[in-house]
Amino acid sequence: MFTWDFFLSAVIDGLAYSSMIYMASLGLVIIFGLMDVFNLAHGAFFGLGAYLFVTLYYLTGNFVLSAAVTLALGALVGLATERLVIKPVYGNPLAQLLVTMGLMTLLFTLIQLIWPTGLTFPETSNFLVSGYIEVGSLRVRVYKLLLASFGFLLFAAVSLVLSKTMFGVKLRAGTESRELAEVFGINVSTLFMVAFSLGVALAFLGGALVAPLTHATVELPVYFSLLSFAIPVVGGMKSYTGAFYASLLIGFIDRFTAYFAPWITFAIDLFVMIIVLVVKPEGLFGR
Structure with a gap:
């Protein structure tokens, strides 16, 4: 039965879930959409971030410190x-596709070996993490x-960086024409x-921030791996706003x-992607 509380609950869940999907896909938008690199291991990075964050939280009991260390580890893993x-x-x-598929398989295997049963994010006394309010x-x-x-x-931060800073301008220039960008003195290798x-x-951080709601489960990297690829397709490959x-x-x-x-929840996500591909193959905001 429809009620306003029911509707408000769905809206709040929709906003939170949209942020989860966006955080899962944002790194791929940069790697896949702007750099034209097919990284099938992106979902595994997202899942690994969740596992590392929960592990660090058990060790430190500090949410911000655990998230910061996870972010730093993600940058180091990305660099390597x-x-x-x-x-x-x-x-x-x-x-x-082949090398990132191999990397994805390796990371999935490592996750299952190190955390075979997954990790549950614990209840905390922190009101911002585990507390509730009455609306x-x-x-x-x-x-x-x-x-x-x-x-x-x-x-807002990503839009500002990619559209208003020299890093964003150089990155977009390097992806449009690497040779021409190098002629103008841009070190494309370092930029990429x-x-x-x-x-x-960002994938590691996304996994860390969704872990308090989803926990670190075996299904997490697989589920968000598919969703993270659906977002650039629906929004447009080179559109970070899309x-x-x-x-x-x-x-x-x-x-x-x-x-x-609820029985068709995941199927409906993929169905939306299929409809967009049929109606507008370049994505809703693609050019």
Whole structure:
């Protein structure tokens, strides 16, 4: 039966879930959409970030410190991956698919070996993480509101960096024409190294921030791996703004479907992607 509390609960869940999807896909938007690198291991990086964060939280009991260390580890993993795995196969999409598929398989195996049963994020005394507030007769977890807000702040920060800074201008120039960018003195190799490391670090951070709600489960990297590829497709490969709006679209459709027809929740996400590919193959905001 429809009630306003029911509707408000679905809206809040939709905003939180949209932020989760956006954080999962943002690194891939940079790596896949802007750099034209097919990174099938992105979902594994996201899942690994969740596992590392929960492990660090058990060790330190400090949420911010655990998230910061996870972000730093993600940047280091991204740096090593770009130098050792990705750099030799720039410009070769088939080789990129093969090497990142191998890396994905390796990371999935390591996750299952180290954390075979997954990790549950513990209940804490921190009000912002585990607390609830009353909105009318509705009981809402505070962390969902924080997660939704962080998604909007992250979108604003990324938009500012990519559109208003020299790093963003150089990155877009390097992806449009690497040879021409190098002629104008841009060190594209270093630029791509930094951008790839940033993309992987954001994947680690995304996994860390969703862990308090989803926990670190075996299904987490697989589930968000598929969703993270759906977002650039729906929003447009080279559109970082499109990724945000696509996340909102899929997030709200997914959550409202979960409230009324939970048995088709995941299928509806992929169905939206198929419809967009048929109607507008370049994506909703693609050019």
